[in-house]
Amino acid sequence: MLLKSKDDKGNIVFNLSKPENYYTQRNNELDPMNTCATTSMVQALEVAGYTFPSMFPNYRQPEDKLTYFIRNDKRVLEYWKQINPVEYDKFIYKKNGYYQPNEIHAVLSYGTNLFMGKQVTRFISGYPLDSIVSELFVRERPCVLSGKFSGLNHIVTLVGCAVKEKTVNKKQRKDITFKDIEYFIIDDTYGLTGRYKESRQGNDVAIMPKRFIAEFKPLNDRTKKWCHIII
Numbered sequence: 001m002l003l004k005s006k007d008d009k010g011n012i013v014f015n016l017s018k019p020e021n022y023y024t025q026r027n028n029e030l031d032p033m034n035t036c037a038t039t040s041m042v043q044a045l046e047v048a049g050y051t052f053p054s055m056f057p058n059y060r061q062p063e064d065k066l067t068y069f070i071r072n073d074k075r076v077l078e079y080w081k082q083i084n085p086v087e088y089d090k091f092i093y094k095k096n097g098y099y100q101p102n103e104i105h106a107v108l109s110y111g112t113n114l115f116m117g118k119q120v121t122r123f124i125s126g127y128p129l130d131s132i133v134s135e136l137f138v139r140e141r142p143c144v145l146s147g148k149f150s151g152l153n154h155i156v157t158l159v160g161c162a163v164k165e166k167t168v169n170k171k172q173r174k175d176i177t178f179k180d181i182e183y184f185i186i187d188d189t190y191g192l193t194g195r196y197k198e199s200r201q202g203n204d205v206a207i208m209p210k211r212f213i214a215e216f217k218p219l220n221d222r223t224k225k226w227c228h229i230i231i
Contacts, residue, residue, distance in 0.1 A: 002140050002160075011182050012168045015140050015160035015204065019045045021201040023063060025189040030064045037144075037155045038070065038102050039063040041228065042114050044142040044157045045120060050228045053117065058195040070102045070111035078127075080107045113206065120231050127227035129178040135229055136161060137173040144228035145186075145208055147216040149194035156193065159204075160185035183208050 021045075025032050025039040034066040035151035042052070042063040059065045070076050080101050080140045081088040090098035101107045109123040121144070135141050136158070143158040171180070186193065188202030194215075207215075216225045 001034060001137070007162060008064070008166075009182075010165055011162040012165050013160065013162045014136065015185055016136065016140060017043075017157075017159035017185075017187055017204070021047050021159075022187050022201070023026075024183070024191075024201070025063070027066070027101070028061065028064055029059055030053050030067050034100055035063060035067050035102065036189050037105075037108050038067040038112075039049075040144050040155045040157045040187075041108060041121065042066055043187055043189065044144050044167050044230050045116070047142045047157070047159060049210050050116065050120060053115065066112065066115050067102050069084075069115045070107065071100060073111065073114065075114060076107060077103060080104060082106075087226040105226060105228070122231065123226070123228050125226055126224040127229070128224050129222075131224060132227055133161070133176060133178050133181065134174070135227075137176050141230045143230070145216050146226045148219060149215055151195070152194075152196070153189075154190060154193075156189070156202075157187045158184060159187050178209065181209055184212055194196075 003015050007013050021043065023043040025035050028035050056065045056068055059068060060161060080200050087099060105123045108120050112121050113119045114197060132143055135143050145158050146153060146155050148175065161184045163176060163180050167180050184207045186205050186207055188194055188205050191202045192198055192200040193202060193205045213222050214220055
């Protein structure tokens with residue numbers, strides 16, 4: 001549900017996420033430094049109202065269960081081998097610079113759907129900026145986005161944005177576009193976005209549109225971004 005409030009400048013703030021929906025990857029049992037993708041995906045799914053399967057009882061948190069599933073399920077690994085045998089081989093033989101399967105966008109989406117037992121997400125490599133805004137306002141769904149912040153490749157959850165009150169009064173939600181956004185709101189599982197050494201929580205981080213364009217991938221692309229939508 002899209003919650004409304006006002007900030008200190010009078011903007012209307014729309015947020016799909018409640019504080020209790022925030023996840024941190026720092027407490028993950030399984031590889032906390034390299035599980036932003038699965039943690040952000042679980043976070044987005046919870047915001048959207050999904051519940052998680054109870055497999056792998058040795059792991060308490062759903063993000064750890066999802067990470068383990070993607071890294072070990074034969075169907076997931078076979079899918080990765082089919083779409084990118086070079087990166088798959090690097091992982092299997094632990095060659096320098098290899099990625100884990102949960103760090104590959106297409107594999108993350110495919111594995112998450114298998115883990116959940118139904119299609120809950122889809123990765124789009126060139127999603128228009130206005131469509132991302134529509135995910136929030138029309139479908140009332142968060143998005144999982146990939147970026148590079150202070151030199152760190154990272155994945156976060158887009159959960160809301162702020163719009164001038166006069167725009168909200170003038171336009172229907174379906175007509176609000178990227179140019180109307182004062183700032184976006186993300187939940188960053190690693191901490192305050194781009195200032196990770198400060199060890200501050202990453203719940204409801206404000207991202208200005210200029211920064212959104214510069215730091216989300218493709219970097220500096222003013223028309224589209226990589227995006228996992230939630231079904």
